[in-house]
Structure formats: structure tokens, C-alpha cells
Amino acid sequence: MGWLARVYVTPKQGVLDPQGKAVQQSLHALGYPEVGEVRIGKFIELQLAEVSRESAQTRVTEMCNRLLANGVIEDFRFTIDPES
């Protein structure tokens, strides 16, 4: 059985997030004044073939650094669970 990696890519703190800004404004306009800061990032699900959890860990980290996240403007974190 393999793994399911869930990767969360978010704009770095301090980096402008025009999308989040626009969504926040329109949520206010839609009548949700309670909404504070909005940050919009990516949610990536990866199926991984059978490998050890450790190697899954290291390889997904690598994938994030190399491709999935743009380290200059984005942070990432991920979880790895046995595939159901």
C-alpha cells in the first residue's frame, strides 16, 4: 500500500498576496465583516507508490523545494498518511 502526501503551499509572511486581498474585500462586500486577513495558497495531493515513510518524507520535501513551492515567495508544509 502507498502513501498520500498532502502539501500546503502558502505565500511567505510579508509577501503581498493580491488574491487574498481581493477576496477579503469581496467577502466584506458580501456581508462578512468578521473576515480578517485572507491568504490564498495551493493544496496539492500526491499519491506515492510504496516506499518507506522516511524516504517518502525526504523525497516529498525535495519535490517541494524543487518544483511544488517557489521558495522565494512561498512556504510549504505537508503531511504523509497511508493511502486509504
Added chain:
Amino acid sequence: MGWLARVYVTPKQGVLDPQGKAVQQSLHALGYPEVGEVRIGKFIELQLAEVSRESAQTRVTEMCNRLLANGVIEDFRFTIDPES
């Protein structure tokens, strides 16, 4: 103390996800053959001012249905936690 809502918007099953396909291919090209299906969605973080958890629940559901997700092509789920 307010809430932090984390919204996960994913492409509906069956709706094509060209971005996911492209990422899968690049990951294979980069030497990660173990990667199976890749789905790419949005990860939205909302700060919410002080309200009851229940009303936060209902209002975020509403925001998703109205704006944050498009039911024709996307599913969503979210979690709500006390803001740290």
C-alpha cells in the same frame, strides 16, 4: 479571541486537472517515478473575528458556497480552530 478557518478547495472527481497532470509529468521527469495521481487545489486561510464556533461554521460554509468554491467544478471542506 478569534478563529482561523482553513479551506481546502479541490477539483471535483472527474473534472480534468491539467495542472495536476503537468506537475505529475514534471515530477516524473525530475526523477520521482513513485508519484501517482496529482491533484491541485486551493488552500485558503481566513482569519475570523470573535463569533461563536457554530456561526463561524455556518458562515464559512456560506462563503464557500457563494464565493470560495465553484460547485460545478470544485469540492470544498474546511476546518476551524481557535486562532493562536
Added chain:
Amino acid sequence: MRITVETALQHGLTADEYARIEAALQRTPTIEELGVFSVMWSEHCSYKSSRAYLRGLPTSGPRVLQGPGENAGALDVGDGLAVVFKIESHNHPSFVEPFQGAATGVGGILRDIFTMGARPIANLNSLRFGGIAHPRTAYLVGGVVGGIGHYGNCIGVATVGGEVAFDPGYDHNILVNAFTLGVVGSDRIFRARAEGVGNPVMYVGSKTGKDGIHGASLLASAEFDADSESKRPTVQVGDPFTEKLLLEACLALMSPAYSDHLVGIQDMGAAGLTSSSVEMAGRGGSGIDLDLSRVPLREQGMTPYDILLSESQERMLLVVHKGSEDVVRELFAKWDLDAAVIGHVTDTGRLRATWEGRQVVDMPIAPLTDGAPVYHRPAVEPSADDGAKLVLRELAEPRDYNQILLQLLESPNLCSREWVYRQYDTYVGGNTVVRPGSDAAVVRLDGTQKAVAMTLDCNSRLCLLDPYVGTVSAVAEAARNLAASGAEPIGVTNCLNFGSPEKPEVMWQFQQAIAGLRDACVAFGTPVVSGNVSFYNETEGRSIPPTPVIGMVGLLEDVGQHVTQWFKGEGDAIVLLGRNREELGGSEYLAVVHHQVRGTLPWIDLDIERRLIRSVLHATREGLLRSAHDVSEGGLAVALAECCITSESGPHLGAHIDELEGGIRADALLFGESHGRIIVSVRRRNLTRLREIARREDVVMTTIGEVRGHRLEINDLVDLPVTTIRERWRGALQRALAGSPGE
């Protein structure tokens, strides 16, 4: 904190620059003042190494309404209209983050144009990347092109032309130069002046964050090295949507209905709030008091230092008349933009800033502007090495010219750029008459019969071999591109991309390029009305090839007279204007086929170029030309192929060339890059008239063949189906980029 010379050094200032600062202030600067000096005296803002040379450029002429010194230059094009244009570099930010770097580069040049009251109608861009096979190239190309498209498409300004070149000399330092042209009533040009004691200074647009703090001094003015990573300021992210709102709101404010409320306006570009207030006060001969506590902020924990130096995008600074604040606020509110009063104009000649009631800046403005350092850095010609000589007889002539032609048309620097400009909205605005794919872009001027033509050109290989001749050649090619499109050259902007000015041989290249720019612009009567200098394009001590990108603008009195480069009709005569010489020095053929970058550059005679252009324009006015194409990289054979294949929707007609004067080596005849040549096609019956015109201008004219069938045949050297040629040429860039690893 205690300010010492070390603090100054950390800010990229030199010890004696710091001494000058203490002298100017007659005390130790505050950290904020030091920050202000460091950005205003950075190469990027102060032009300290180039100013002395730039003074030599021709900047005046009957059409010039605004020369260098304002946000952009302006030329009178008649009918009460002026065109405003400029080119800017965004090289280092684009290397750090290609998509956002290129996008914010476009955003910045757009602000320079609408700051003057002009509505931007066209973007062009000049790009230089490393070798196509370099592991990072594909990633950088994708990001840069994506970023340019993202910003221009979203804000709704057509991207209609440019150039792309690949060369290992840019492996670690790509070039992204963005050009914008706008249109404004010739009596409605706005200038960035702060005048009228007591007039409020207003801030409009995005909130201020920590973006790109010290971008100007560190990124644009200091050479790149490994720990740039750590030095790197927060990358600026572009928000074209906000800029679109800003654009519309600012143009509304500058329209007759509101403009009486406005005194001066200036975008916040490099060095943000600091440079915009300093420049406005400087030009107005006034002073400015700012209350930094009133600046709209995006993040907590920002210091006055951050606020003064932030390079957050999509912000403008206004000086309005006392009492007009509410009108202005209302106008911007319509566009969901905040406008805040953050200070007022004084007559002190000083920049003063307070933060929570505390004075953090109180400095004279003169030392920041006219008083900035000017360096006459040593310039030394590098010793000529004999490796640069080209001995033709040692160069084996190829056997199969069909293969060589296809090889060239497939090479990264000659193949189709469609993959690039397909990602740009070329239609928006509704005035694009000639889209990318011909010698120059042609855009109609709304409400007139007129159109402007625009082109960006620079062959950096030529400039590397001989910066003077190379730059003259770039100006000449630009002029030919315009003439071939039916437009008369009227003005020039330029972006001078060079290595470190602290290297005598780089300074020599720079000096030579400026001389070439000057001589060529004098010869063509095209004043230089704006430009930009980008030094320190280096990595680990290696300088890029000198790259003086020429942006030239031309005018068509009658848009109906525009000409495109592809053949139009079976049976038309194909005519070569100009002479072929046995010149292969610095050619694409030499580089691609023989892997050599060397030789004496093709000989160039500006008087011949002028006469060639005059005759082509004359023929255009009489409606004789069915097509016209300038001969440049790849030479005659490549140019002829382009005449057959570059039409977007076809038909793609063949050419039968049998009258091509020989007498020189076949490879030189086909691929030599001699200047002063334009290929035109005309109806047979117009040949005599064309010959009269050519004779009057004393231009060599040869009827070399005719438009015929669906093959390209050149003497007995080349014989290929047009479809094959188009096939190989068209998809080559995408194939090459897909082939390379990427990131």
C-alpha cells in the same frame, strides 16, 4: 543606533561617500537619512558612473516635447497628440524570481508612462537568456514570459513586439528590458513637480509593505554573488489589477475635468517614497515634509526606515492644491483606492520626515539630486587578441545549403518567437495593425489617420566584438525595421545593459556604445528622449556581453500605408535594395555553423542607411511596396525565408531567386549580415518607378527574382518546400525549451 562608516559600507556606500554625507549634513546622519542617501546615491538612482557620458547624446529636435530627465520622453506627432515612451531594465529581480520580477518590471514602466498623463497603448520587451541548454534557461524563459504576459494582459495594454536572444554570456544574469509607449494630448503632459508651499502631498494605491527594501541599492546596483540569497529583500509581487484601477483613476485625475486640482504626480518606483518625494521636490525647487505615521501600511512592525525605503508596487505620490483633498479622495474611492494625505510642500529645500512625532529625517535635497556624486571612472580598451581575427579562406564552405538554412532557421536566435508572443494579448486596445511577427509593430493612433511603429533591437554579439560599431548597427537595424514597416523614425529610447562600471574595460565598452548611439542618432535625426542604464550585470566576476538595447519609434502619417514583411502575391517581383558584401564577421552563421564568435564587423555607412530608408519610405508613400523586410541576423537567405513563412494566416508563398549577384563566397552571399539591405516585393509594372526612386537616392537596386509557387529557390544553392521551412522554424523554440531540463 550609532551610525558609523561601517553602517555606510553595509549600505553599499563608500567611505568617502559617507564623508560627503557628513559634510552635507554637518553631522552624523540618522539611520533613516543614511538609508535615503544610500538609495539616492545608488548607481540605479544617481547614474553616478554614467551621467557624465549621457550628456553627450542628442536630445533635442522639432518634435521633442520632453527629453531625458522626466519619467519618460515625449514627442509631438501632430494632430495635437504626443507619444510618451521609455524603456526600463528589471534584470536582477527577474533572475531572482522570473515571473514576479518580469511582471513588476512591466508594472514599473507602465507607471512611468501614465504618470505623465499618457494612456499606455503598447508594451514591448527585450529579453536575454543564457544558453538554451543551460539547466535554468527553460525555467527562466517560462517565468519571464509568463510574468510579462500576466501583467500586460491583465492591465489591458497590448504587448506587440520585442526581441529574445540566447547566449551563454547571460547564464547567470539574464536581461529583462520593458518598453511602454503611451499617448497624450501634446498640451496635457504632466510633470513630477512639488510646488506651492502648503499644498498637500497625497499617497494613493497599494499599502506599503517591506517589499524590496534596498532593492535599488542591492539588487540593481551591486554585482550578484552567492550570498545575494541572504541579502535578498522580500520579493515584490505585482498586482496588475490594482495598477489597472490606479491607471484609470490617475488618468481621470489628469483629465480636463479634474486636472486643475493636481499640481504634480510621480510614481513610486525604485527607492519608493524616498525617491519620489525627493525628485518631486528637487524638480520643483521646493521641499517636502512627510508624516510617516500617516502612510498606509500592510504589515505590523514597520519602522520609518522601512517605510521610506519600501519598494511596494502600485503606489503613486501626488501633490494637489490645498482644498482639493476631498475631491481627489472621492475620485479614487470610485476605483476602490485609498488616498491619504501624508505631508505637504515647503520652501525649505529640505526633505523632513517625522514618525510618531519624532523627527527622523531632516536633510537638504540638493545633495540627493544634482549634488549626487558623479564619477569619471577609468576606461581602458581591452588588448585586442588575434583569436578575434577571421580568415575566410580557413573557413570551409558547406556543401548542402538546404541543410544549413534549415539549421539556422531552427537555431534559438533565429527561430519563430510565436511561442513567446502567443502568450501576450496583442489585440486589446483595438488598434494593433501589425502584430508581432513582422519587422516592427504598428499601432494606430485613435481618432487619427496616423500610426506609430515600434521596434527594439540589439545584436550583443556585434557589441561584444566592437561596442561602437555594434551600437551603430543596432540603431541602423532599428531604423530599417521601422522603414520596412512604412514608418519614418522619429525618436529613440535606450537601455544600456553592462557589467561593472568599476572595471575599466566595461567602462570602455560603455563609452564606445554611447559614442555609437550618439553618432547614429545624429545621423538619423532621431533624438534620444529617454533611457535607462543598468550596470553590474555580472555574476562571480564575469560581465555580460555589452547590450545597449535600442528602442526606436516611427510615425506613419497614413496608417493605410503600413507594410508587412511577407510576400503577398504570386508573380510579384522580388527586389533587393542594397549591396551584398563578403562579410561574415560576427554573423549568426559563423556562430551556429562554425561555432565562432569573431571577425571584423560588417562595414556600415550611415549615409547609405539614410538613403536606403528614404527610398523605401518614398516607395511606401507611393504605395509601391507589397512587402518589405530588413536583412539582419541570418542574412539574405534567412530574410528571404522569413518573407515566405512569417504570415500568420498565410498564404505562404514561395520565391524563385535567380538573379542574385554572385562574385562572393556562397555562404557570405546567403548568410552574411552586411548592413544597408532591405528586400521588397512589388508588382512588375511598378519596377520602373521603384528604380527611379532608388536611382534618385543612389541606392543599389537588383531585381533578384519573383514570388512563385511553394518552394524557396535561391540560385542553384537552395531549393526547399516552404511548408518544410515553416515547419522547422515555427516549433523550434518550444522544442528546444522542452528539450532542456528546466527546474
Added chain:
Amino acid sequence: MRWGVITFPGSNDDVQAAYVLEHLLGESVVRLWHKDTALDGLDCVVLPGGFSYGDYLRCGAMARFSPIMRAVSEFAAAGRVVIGICNGFQILCEAGLLPGALVRNRDLAFICGRAHVRVEDAETMFTNRCRRGDVLDIPIKHGEGCYVADDATIRSLEAQRQIVLRYADAEGRVTQEANPNGSCSGIAGIRNARGNVFGMMPHPEHACERLVGGEDGRKFFLSVIAAGGMVSDPIASKVVSGP
């Protein structure tokens, strides 16, 4: 006819649409601001191309909530004519005035160029100046032009003849190569069941002058003018409900 052209924050082709209608076709045009709330006295409204709200989140997702959109829905419900071009099409889908959605192009890149579209139905008020099977040459310029909808929706679009335009090659063959963005079954333009709301990705307003973009785009506007802004479609008028 009286036309309204809406400007949303981020609209780019609003000026062009108004220019074509007013200066090239001599129609009377009212420029509308997204904060307006009434469409009184208009026969047809155009939602233009561009990047409303920067296309942030999803194209059209935020514009769909602009104050004027309530009026647009009522306008459509009253059987009046609504045309969405490119971003306008996306807004109409987000607003539920047209079925389906427009997502990222197959090749993930913005594409600008000429496209051939085949007229699938000439008995609509938007195409009555064309013949069925006509191939029109019209610019496209979009990053999210890939039309998607579930099979049931596609089937009912077919059944109710709501597919007005398909991408094709110059000879009118609908093929994968001729499909620039991967749209399901090559869809380039659809209308609602009632036949008074029309959305298309290509830009007819950029194909109304020989000098810039050609003239094939005129046909759409001339068709609406010929129909006098009334639902003239025989079968469509039998259908009651909306999309």
C-alpha cells in the same frame, strides 16, 4: 437598439465593445459602471472581456457579485438580451446565467491568436446573419477558456441546440488540433435554453475592422440588431425555464 456595455473593475475590452457598437455600427450605447443598479430602457447588455477583479480566485467569481449583476439577472429573466464575451462569458457562468464553467487552458498558458469557429446553429438571434456551418476567423485571447460541464449538461446543451459555436479548422472540421484550449466537445460559445443569453470566448469586438482583426465579428452584432433584441428563436421560445 440601445445597448449597455458594463465596466467591471478590471474590464479591458469594454472600450472596444462600445467603440464597435457606436462608431462602426451606429448603435446607441450606454456605458454602465459595475456599481450601477438599473438597466432601464436597454435592449441588450454586453459583459466585456478583460480581467475583472484581476481574475483572482476564479475568473468572474467576484464580478458576479457586483451590484449591477442583480439587474442583469432580472434583465435576462425578462427575456432581454445578454452577451458575455470572454471574461463576460466567465462571469455569466459563475452567475449561473449560463451552464458549465471555464477553466485553465489545456496547455496551462495564456493564448492569443486567431481561431476559426464553426457556426453550429444559425437560427439564434446571435447568428442569424450566418449560415449553419460557416467558419468565422476571430481572435482569441484567454488563459481560462476551456469550457467544462458534466455529461448530462453537455447532452442537454446538444439536445436544446444551445451550442452556438465550436472551434474548428479553416475547413470547418472540429478536431483536437483545432481546439485551442481543450474545451469539451470544442465548445467556443453557448446560449441559455431560452435563447436570450449568449457567451463566447472569442472576441468578435476585435474583428470588426479590416485594418485590425478582420470583419467576421460584425456578424454577431448585426444578427442581434436584425433580431431587434427580441427572442426570435422558434424552438427556444417554446422552452420556458432558464439554463
